[in-house]
Amino acid sequence: MTAVAEHPPVDQTDADPALRVQDLTVDIRTIAGTVRAVDHVTFAARSGETLALLGESGCGKSMTATALVGLLEPVAQVVDGSARIGDTDLITADRKKRRAMAGPELAIVFQDALTALNPLYTVGTQLAEPFRIHHGLKAKEAKRRAMELMTRVGIPQPEERMKAYPHQFSGGMRQRLLIAMAVALNPKVLIADEPTTALDVTVQAQIMALLKSLRTEYDMAVVLITHDLALVAEEADRVAVMYAGSIVETGSVTEVFGDPKHPYTKGLLDSVPVDAVRGAELKSIGGSPPDLHSIPAGCVYQDRCPLVRDICRSTRPGLQDVGSRRKSACHFPGEVSNV
Amino acid sequence: MTQLDLVPVKPTTAIVSEPVGRKASGRSVWFRMLVNDRVAAVAATVLGVVALTALFGPMLVGDLATDIDLDNSNQAPFTLAHGWANVLGTDPLGRSMLARLVVACQTTLSVAIPAVVISAVIGSVIGMWAGYYRGWRETLAMRVADVIMSFPSLLLAVVVLYVFSPSAANIVVVLAITRIPVYLRTARAESAELATRVFVDAARTFGASGTSIITRHVLPIVLPTLLTVATLDFCYVMLAESSLSFLGIGIQPPDVSWGLMVAQGRTYLHTAWWLSFLPGLAIVITTVSATILAAWARIATDPAQRWRLTVPQKRLSRFAKTGKAL
Numbered sequence: 001m002t003a004v005a006e007h008p009p010v011d012q013t014d015a016d017p018a019l020r021v022q023d024l025t026v027d028i029r030t031i032a033g034t035v036r037a038v039d040h041v042t043f044a045a046r047s048g049e050t051l052a053l054l055g056e057s058g059c060g061k062s063m064t065a066t067a068l069v070g071l072l073e074p075v076a077q078v079v080d081g082s083a084r085i086g087d088t089d090l091i092t093a094d095r096k097k098r099r100a101m102a103g104p105e106l107a108i109v110f111q112d113a114l115t116a117l118n119p120l121y122t123v124g125t126q127l128a129e130p131f132r133i134h135h136g137l138k139a140k141e142a143k144r145r146a147m148e149l150m151t152r153v154g155i156p157q158p159e160e161r162m163k164a165y166p167h168q169f170s171g172g173m174r175q176r177l178l179i180a181m182a183v184a185l186n187p188k189v190l191i192a193d194e195p196t197t198a199l200d201v202t203v204q205a206q207i208m209a210l211l212k213s214l215r216t217e218y219d220m221a222v223v224l225i226t227h228d229l230a231l232v233a234e235e236a237d238r239v240a241v242m243y244a245g246s247i248v249e250t251g252s253v254t255e256v257f258g259d260p261k262h263p264y265t266k267g268l269l270d271s272v273p274v275d276a277v278r279g280a281e282l283k284s285i286g287g288s289p290p291d292l293h294s295i296p297a298g299c300v301y302q303d304r305c306p307l308v309r310d311i312c313r314s315t316r317p318g319l320q321d322v323g324s325r326r327k328s329a330c331h332f333p334g335e336v337s338n339v
Numbered sequence: 340m341t342q343l344d345l346v347p348v349k350p351t352t353a354i355v356s357e358p359v360g361r362k363a364s365g366r367s368v369w370f371r372m373l374v375n376d377r378v379a380a381v382a383a384t385v386l387g388v389v390a391l392t393a394l395f396g397p398m399l400v401g402d403l404a405t406d407i408d409l410d411n412s413n414q415a416p417f418t419l420a421h422g423w424a425n426v427l428g429t430d431p432l433g434r435s436m437l438a439r440l441v442v443a444c445q446t447t448l449s450v451a452i453p454a455v456v457i458s459a460v461i462g463s464v465i466g467m468w469a470g471y472y473r474g475w476r477e478t479l480a481m482r483v484a485d486v487i488m489s490f491p492s493l494l495l496a497v498v499v500l501y502v503f504s505p506s507a508a509n510i511v512v513v514l515a516i517t518r519i520p521v522y523l524r525t526a527r528a529e530s531a532e533l534a535t536r537v538f539v540d541a542a543r544t545f546g547a548s549g550t551s552i553i554t555r556h557v558l559p560i561v562l563p564t565l566l567t568v569a570t571l572d573f574c575y576v577m578l579a580e581s582s583l584s585f586l587g588i589g590i591q592p593p594d595v596s597w598g599l600m601v602a603q604g605r606t607y608l609h610t611a612w613w614l615s616f617l618p619g620l621a622i623v624i625t626t627v628s629a630t631i632l633a634a635w636a637r638i639a640t641d642p643a644q645r646w647r648l649t650v651p652q653k654r655l656s657r658f659a660k661t662g663k664a665l
Binding site: 069070071074099103106108115119120121122129133134165167182184 | 541641
């Protein structure tokens with residue numbers, strides 16, 4: 001496809017990222033026609049770093065994660081692109097190869113920990129499962145490893161809690177269990193799909209601290225999928241902002257949040273009520289995201305953009321360098337700060 | 340270690356703990372849960388007695404079931420006037436009802452249990468496989484099930500048993516085949532729903548194979564449902580066997596089954612009600628017990644529901660009445 005040439009890799013300077021996603025494109029077939037849920041998404045995540053995939057709901061960030069871990073529903077299909085861990089492309093790898101990679105190479109932490117654990121098994125049995133599958137360990141040895149994991153993720157009295165069932169844990173503890181299961185096989189890449197959305201703020205901080213320390217310990221690349229700007233600001237090193245299935249801006253969190261080069265990022269940041277006056281109207285981005293059935297020809301953000309010109313209506317801007325290791329998909333990145 | 344070290348660490352979040360299972364072995368926990376639910380305990384006892392009767396009863400009664408005594412025909416039950424053996428009355432040929440019920444118990448169970456087990460195992464395995472993978476496997480399995488179901492199962496049995504000789508083994512095979520779709524459809528529906536659950540996705544994200552997911556994540560959840568279906572089907576199979584016996588293509592005399600006894604006694608309903616009533620009662624008691632035990636097993640195998648069997652029944656009912664949380 002021609003699109004490959006349009007979107008060079010995010011980090012050309014970066015020789016060997018743990019996960020390199022290039023032009024990932026996912027189509028969903030619906031009765032009303034084919035919808036492009038993820039449109040030539042390109043990003044890279046390096047070991048020991050957290051990359052945040054930021055976007056509002058429906059922008060395709062979870063679909064990207066689902067495509068990476070190979071859990072797409074049959075109606076959705078990866079039609080283009082690659083996602084490489086080492087030399088292996090997750091998209092084209094056969095089922096056997098994928099299964100071998102699932103766990104030791106790539107793992108995912110789901111959002112809702114209660115549904116992600118089988119209600120019929122004790123957590124000890126479930127935590128032992130990755131070891132059983134990949135290392136062929138006997139039940140006893142696998143359980144011992146599971147107990148170590150529980151200790152590592154900070155579950156008190158692991159020996160007793162091993163025999164408890166998921167419904168007997170609190171939400172935060174369940175999320176810890178899920179993280180433990182994901183990091184069990186020491187993955188190179190860990191995808192965290194809104195891991196703290198269902199938790200309260202204190203527990204959220206604990207979970208994020210745990211993820212951070214595990215990331216350092218195992219030297220993982222963490223892909224944090226979230227809609228929470230504050231979380232990104234605190235936890236992520238780099239950020240890729242998604243809008244309507246495309247990445248509109250990438251770069252280090254400090255740079256992107258400090259000086260956004262895409263009007264959508266700017267709009268998002270402006271709608272955070274930092275020093276809003278009581279009674280004054282809160283800022284928001286006017287309009288709503290485009291219907292994926294009818295994405296306009298030019299820029300995906302054209303209908304809500306204050307900078308929109310004729311060229312935005314006709315030509316889709318590709319991700320262009322706007323600084324060192326920074327990219328923006330805007331025709332006028334220099335003017336964003338004037339908005 | 341000092342005393343201070345022994346002070347348990349206060350958990351940072353609330354953890355509901357049950358002391359069960361720490362010291363008590365698994366078997367005694369199950370036993371306690373069964374004793375706690377008295378109705379289920381009675382049902383289990385009844386089933387135990389039925390099973391023992393089927394195993395050892397025919398040996399004990401010997402030839403009593405076939406000994407004809409025309410002087411004592413159609414004697415009423417519940418009197419010792421005609422001896423212990425005839426306490427449940429006699430049939431038109433003067434044979435002991437008690438002995439015949441005992442012998443029939445073995446025949447009945449040896450047809451019903453294999454038929455139910457075979458159809459349940461085959462139907463469930465194919466159903467779970469079809470439901471988990473969907474696609475052509477599902478289409479194939481469901482169409483085959485539709486074909487089997489489009490024949491009334493009794494009619495199919497009649498046709499097959501007229502063609503082949505009506506032996507116990509043939510009855511089992513025919514009944515098993517005709518009942519497969521029941522399990523197949525149930526297992527497929529549940530398995531298809533389970534395949535979309537997040538914990539199945541989670542298992543896939545750390546490399547579990549399809550077979551391993553079906554055995555470890557699908558089967559344990561579908562099993563209680565299938566068990567309930569199987570106990571209900573158990574009565575159906577017993578009645579189907581009795582219908583076949585009634586038509587003369589089921590169990591062949593001098594063998595006897597409960598169903599056959601009901602059928603044979605029908606002509607005497609006005610004069611000797613016990614001929615049909617007692618074997619009918621045996622069928623009802625057995626199936627009701629099986630159903631109750633299946634309902635108990637459903638709760639006992641669900642970790643989130645299991646507590647209902649560990650608290651005193653009285654408390655449970657009060658809980659239900661006031662609707663207050665514990």
